Amino acid sequence: MTIDVWMQHPTVRFSQHEMFDSLRRWTGQQALSAELPIELTLAAMDQAEVGFGLLSAWHGPREGAMISNDEVAEWVRAHPGRFAGLAAVDLAQPMRAVRELRRCIGDLGFKGLRVVPWLWEAAPTDRRYYPLYATCIDLGVPFCTQVGHTGPLRPSETGRPIPYIDQVALDFPELTIVAGHIGYPWTEEMVAVARKHENVYIDTSAYTSRRIPGELIAYMKSGSGRRKVLFGTNYPMIGHASALEGLDDLGLDAETRELYLHGNATRVFGLAHKD
Template sequence: MTIDVWMQHPTRRFLAHEMFASLRRWTGQEVPAEEIPLAATVTVMDQAQVDVGLLSAWQGPHGNVLISNDEVVEWVAARPDRFAGLATVDLARPMEAVRELRRCVIDLGFRGLRVVPWLWELAPTDRRYYPLYAACVELGVPFCTQVGHTGPLQPSETGRPIPYIDQVALDFPELTIVCGHVGYPWTEEMIALARKHANVYIDTSAYTSARLPQELIAFLHTRTGSCKVLFGTNYPMIKPDHALADLDDLGLNAETRQLYLHDNAARIFGLATSPTESQ
């Protein structure tokens, strides 16, 4: 079984946003003329034998909702055997954001919160995040975020693991933090934080197996690292079959491979064989 911890079923407004121009240039992808059917995302998962995907909602400043929580709810309801949801919130309205997170987790069954700091140009230590961290702890769900440089045309400063993730983990030791995109070019900092903090994890979204930094591969081969790294794609930017194509070259033993592809994510997000089985 494989769980993809960072993917999107993309709306046209998500794919067409100007900040993703650099990614469209790199990948050769074009904005589709019509909305992509959910079945198309399921098909690319099937091609790579990815069983479950955590679908991210996306919201940025000024009411810029690229993928709404309610859209994610519809997709999860359509295929509860294949998908679970990660919520988005409006950082500019902290109390509304907490209420929305509670709605998504308690009423809708979402498995966590994802905030992409570069969308807001607000580092994770900004005061507007802190009520959400407390709510995540109370609700027992992870806070998921992005670390490292930005591929989209936005500043990269908010993606520095040190000092930002380090400080949040110190302030909220009970908070589970899942850091996507491996932290490059600060990957060693990200690994140091995963070693230092019991509840800090790394996901490999936005990187194929062939492009994973060597220091992260070495970490995966350690006893600590095998329990700290999760598989992700950032689909549609990278398709799962492409992300997994060179997995054998990483030299992972059977236990580490199982942890990386499935068990770590199942434990952290409360997923069983399928999302419906864990409810």
């Protein structure tokens, strides 16, 4: 069963935000004018035989909850066999953020935390993250983030794997870090950081199979790298069928392909009951 580790079910307030103008220009998608039923997202998954997805909440410094934790929890409750949640918190209020993360994991059953650095214009080494890292370790859940350039209309510097992800992994070696969007144009940096740190992983969200850089494909085929790369889409930016098109051309052996599409996600996010 294929697992998507980075996807959103978009709300109107998320979809209409001006920072996504560039993505709409690239993809030809239109901003929503009405809320969409969760069944449309399920249908997109079914079309590509994606059995399970990690739905992200989104919280911004000025915008507040663009996709709230409670909205994600409602979709998960409606379809517990298809979804789990990733929490979003207010980075500007660290103690409130820690309490919200504990609520999401303990009460709502979420599987991790996601903070998008460019949204906050704060690199992962910013001191406001550090209580959250300690809490993720305490709760036994991954910290998920974005690496690489920024498609939305925000600065890209916060997405550098070196020094930011490297330094966090040095400061918190017990922290599981899942770095989404592969790190382009710093993909080699991201691979180097994943090689160096036992608990650092990469997901391929926001890239179709045909656009995955060669250096990451080579890493996926290596003895250690095959256990370090996870499939993601960044849906609805990229549909599941589009993201998987061309997968056969990557030359992955059967074991590596299974780990990429399923096995690594089940292990990293504690989804061992998914088969």
